[in-house]
Amino acid sequence: AQSVSQHNHHVILSEAASLELGCNYSYGGTVNLFWYVQYPGQHLQLLLKYFSGDPLVKGIKGFEAEFIKSKFSFNLRKPSVQWSDTAEYFCAVNVPGGSQGNLIFGKGTKLSVKP
């Protein structure tokens, strides 16, 4: 079965620090990969997605993620975080065209940015 691992449960950074959140998945074939963000008290919103093509994906709000197939990873990055990036970040995966249409979510990483 597919699974998604997010290495950090809680990350605390100061404003302007660089961010990298780890995400690894377990599936040997082609996958679709997603990062979602959940701001406090809000619903999940799509940050970025990877289906195919350039493994470096640009998302909203200055976020990007790099798909490294050999490492089964899809880490999220941002060069300089802001206080408003305080949120929980979820990595998710599914198999294109597979019978299992749902997303498998990681447990999430809480990001706290100190002003």
Added chain:
Amino acid sequence: DAGVIQSPRHEVTEMGQEVTLRCKPISGHNSLFWYRQTMMRGLELLIYFNNNVPIDDSGMPEDRFSAKMPNASFSTLKIQPSEPRDSAVYFCASSFRGNQPQHFGDGTRLSIL
């Protein structure tokens, strides 16, 4: 586009009562998902529908939970009888196809006393 609409936003009820959560997916989306989010367990998929048909309900905790999708624009998640451990935020999401990005509703915050 109105997005995924869930109601109610908040529900507080006593143990043993029936609870019905409602969801209206984005028009044209043919996949609908119900999730539960708690501090302890994170985000869990309860059930998902494709073209109004339940495809995977393995995440439904027990028989007290049931979900229906009578048409393409409406789904319900029912808990009967409710228990305090059902307290959580319940999200509904929809997508154009099962493996396309999902769009989430604002959630229903459920408190069972």
